Amino acid sequence: MNTVAPADPAQSAGSAHPLAHRRPLGDRTFQILALVAGLLVLVILILIAVSTAQQSTSWFTTAGASGIFSIDWDPANNHFGAMSFVFGTVITSVIAIAIAVPVSVAIALLLTDVVSRRWSQPIVYVIDLLAVVPSVVWGLWGILVLVPWLQNSIYGHIGNVLNGVPVLGNLFGPPVSGAAFFTAGVILAIMITPIITSLSREVIATVPAIDKEGAYALGATRWEMIRGAVWPHSQGGVLGAVLIGLGRAMGETIAAALVIGSSATITSHLLAPGYSIPAVIANQFGEASGVFRSALIGMGLFLFAITIIVNLVARGIVERSARRMRGA
């Protein structure tokens, strides 16, 4: 890397071999500082894993595998089974993805292939505003406005209509509660829409113009062009974007903690109160100590591991599809 870094003329003036002298101290110090700052990312990620693993060992040793993977969460009697929280995290994230992905991909296509450049920028600003509203404000609005409204005007009717209907009755039938898995899923969907939209848009924007023009030249309508030229090119990248959104949904804490209903249960009722991993950590950490605290930190470690894996896979998919695109 020294090939392009020549000597500082101010310092080499007295040297016999001006081009062969050592690089000045300040120059080397700056390089080392930059390297240290870059390495900080790696150091922090390792420290997170090590420190949370260390603090959660007493949960692993006292509860054992059967204790950890049970649904029995009863801190008063030292029962710390995590499965109902894992269940809630999965259910709410799946609901969020099911709602957010079609909407986000549709907006991404709108931005890249329908509206002109002049209009796409304001739309991007508006969508990004969703990400600027803090999580706790979504939670506040969710618990004080959305939850009562859903409970009184929507869920009650759905519950009555679907009561006794096979499958749907089990998912959406009574008893219904405003603060529920489904409400948390809706809030999470709103919160992950900006990230899925912007990542999908980046991928879709890399589709070569010549492919699109080719499709139009064959007489395709815009929709046929999207299906035939844009979609095959961007499938992989959009899948990566969806996974990154999934990671965000799983880790989203405060909004979920406020609207999910805070009940450690496993049920097929999506309109019933539940719990998720980040929500239980946020709500119960303050009063926890000993094995209780260790269990909550252990669930945090689990969350960390899962989101790291999801993000690794997602970034891998995005990079690979981007590379294939460049090669094509």
Added chain:
Amino acid sequence: MAATANPGPGQPTVDLREPAGWRRTKNQFATIVMWAAFVITLIPLVLVLYTVIQKGASAISWQFLTGGPIPPNVLPLGVGGMGPAVIGTLEITGLAALMAIPLGVLGGVYLNEYGGTSWLAQLLAFLSDVMTGVPSIVMGLFIFTIWILHFGYSGVAGAFALACLMLPIVIRSTFEMLRLVPDSLRQGSYALGATKARVTVTVVLPAAIGGIVSGSLLAVARAAGETAPLLFTILTVEATNTNIFSGANTALSTQIFVNATSPYVGAESRAWGSALALIAMAFILIIIARVVTARFTRYTR
């Protein structure tokens, strides 16, 4: 297909007009669906902003923003104020920015100027992407385990947690911006005999400063609203704590969380007022970022 071009014998029928019938309907339907998706996402945004402004505006006053201490939740709105939380948010977010922005910019400099295509730089670039996906509550637990357990609750611990969230965002945005700076600028400076550090600090970074500043402001705006990393690092207190290095502190976001589930009208009003203050802070930062981008960005993708 009413009238078609008259084909010669043996040639297929060619219709050169706009697609008609079912194909056209499908195309129009798809366009409507795409616009509908945008409108659907507008609904919650408009509703949340409307509610926060409507309920927050009636709560907010000079007394509310600067007065203190924060009263118990049973008391009505007129008593005390959220001053301690406003000061806490400014202190903690400011300190986090002071830590994360210089380190993040340096990290971005390493990735683009020094690391280049080496395996280490590629690994670190990849990891900083991955780190942006680490849930904020995990950062709170992390600081709790390595700091709070040894040194107790303090504002600086909250700032550490927020800095961990901001760091990868600043690194990524710096990296992206430095990549846009043309090599001819670097080569010109080297030709004048400058060292690499001097080239980076006096030529490359100034050329990319617009993007770096706006990226950093966006990271600060996101961090200012974070609640989860602060819950177990600063706790909540009622009185102003200007000593960020020791003792529990408080912030607007944690106060909203505490007051949101309280059944008292006064507490709810305080939550809405704090939410408006927090959103206003974030929006001001975003607007400054946009202005900086528009006025000071020299190189864009």
